[in-house]
Amino acid sequence: MEFRGRAAPDDHESDLRRGPWTTDEDLLLVNYISAHGEGRWNSLARSAGLRRTGKSCRLRWLNYLRPDVRRGNITxxxxxxxxxxxxxxxxxxxxxxxxxxxxxxxxxxxxxxxxxxxxxxxxxxxxxxxxxxxxxxxxxxxxxxxxxxxxxxxxxxxxxxxxxxxxxxxxxxxxxxxxxxxxxxxxxxxxxxxxxxxxxxxxxxxxxxxxxxxxxxxxxxx
DNA sequence: AAACAAGGCAACCGCCACCGG
DNA sequence: TCCGGTGGCGGTTGCCTTGTT
Known part of the structure; x- marks a missing residue:
């Protein structure tokens, strides 16, 4: 599924990215969590090489990338x-x-x-x-x-x-x-x-x- | 076909509670 | 007790898609 939602340019002041996640970022996050587990989101973001806040990583994982997330119509x-x-x-x-x-x-x-x-x-x-x-x-x-x-x-x-x-x-x-x-x-x-x-x-x-x-x-x- | 409006939803924001030092 | 870091939560924003005129 393509990314939608608010688009925002890179945050140059803090060197943090905002806005829609790219496929590469998703891959980084998924690979890191599958290797090291989830939690400690701020340090996870840094260790995984993601220019994202810990909160952003956590949200992306919980709402989209988690393997057990059900998507589609609400039955x-x-x-x-x-x-x-x-x-x-x-x-x-x-x-x-x-x-x-x-x-x-x-x-x-x-x-x-x-x-x-x-x-x-x-x-x-x-x-x-x-x-x-x-x-x-x-x-x-x-x-x-x-x-x-x-x-x-x-x-x-x-x-x-x-x-x-x-x-x-x-x-x-x-x-x-x-x-x-x-x-x-x-x-x-x-x-x-x-x-x-x-x-x-x-x-x-x-x-x-x-x-x-x-x-x-x-x-x-x- | 183009312009516009409404709907859908991913992502962000601000606040709060908890925890460890 | 205080303080900073962290995570969880509900509310909000704003872009993209879809429907309508």
Missing amino acids: PEEQLLILELHSRLGNRWSKIARHLPGRTDNEIKNYWRTRVQKQAKQMRCDVDSERFADMVRSVWMPRLAERIREQSKLPCSAETSGASFETQRLSSPPMPPPAAAPESFASDVDDVCGQWMQPEQSEWPAESMWTVEDIIWLQQQL
């Missing part, structure tokens, strides 16, 4: 989990990320700030409002769970479905019906909800860490 299960955890933890992105193996706090934060806040905006309400939180709990999350369950019932091909989907326990009780929502608002949700989940439909995940039951259990812990 519906992950969406549901993010909504669930955010309702309990708020903007504690790193804590949320710990429940989604391979996802970084940065990625989850970006997801929230782009996708979720966009939907809140379309519904003309504040993303931090109780009204939006209610709608997420009572409409979007049950719908996501329903969609996940529907997808899991589809015939599974080797290409499109991983083993964890096939082994999902489908005898879980149905989700409780959504709580009553103001009618006009609910119709807004109908419009928006489809758009929200649409991008994921064409690329169903090859595997999922969480079953529907896991997520329902999480909801019941509320």
Whole structure:
């Protein structure tokens, strides 16, 4: 993947580079960490011959170069989990990320700030409002769970479905019906909800860490 | 085809907590 | 106790891509 994001010239004052990482820098960092391990980021940066701050190296490694980083679409299960955890933890992105193996706090934060806040905006309400939180709990999350369950019932091909989907326990009780929502608002949700989940439909995940039951259990812990 | 707007996301910034000397 | 170094975290920025006019 090519590099994007803020571009900045070399920092001539401190001889430190900023901005997008080059392939060579990535290689230096990966090779150094595979040989010596991670940690002590400032000295690591110097020892590896990188003209970067320790912070920059750490961020690059954690968010991009780490071998177990998952990239690509946030799956519906992950969406549901993010909504669930955010309702309990708020903007504690790193804590949320710990429940989604391979996802970084940065990625989850970006997801929230782009996708979720966009939907809140379309519904003309504040993303931090109780009204939006209610709608997420009572409409979007049950719908996501329903969609996940529907997808899991589809015939599974080797290409499109991983083993964890096939082994999902489908005898879980149905989700409780959504709580009553103001009618006009609910119709807004109908419009928006489809758009929200649409991008994921064409690329169903090859595997999922969480079953529907896991997520329902999480909801019941509320 | 060109211009413009909006979205996505990598990377940076500032603050804070922790730790060892 | 103080202080500097380090790492973690949430918020923000700004470039590139994609969609729209």
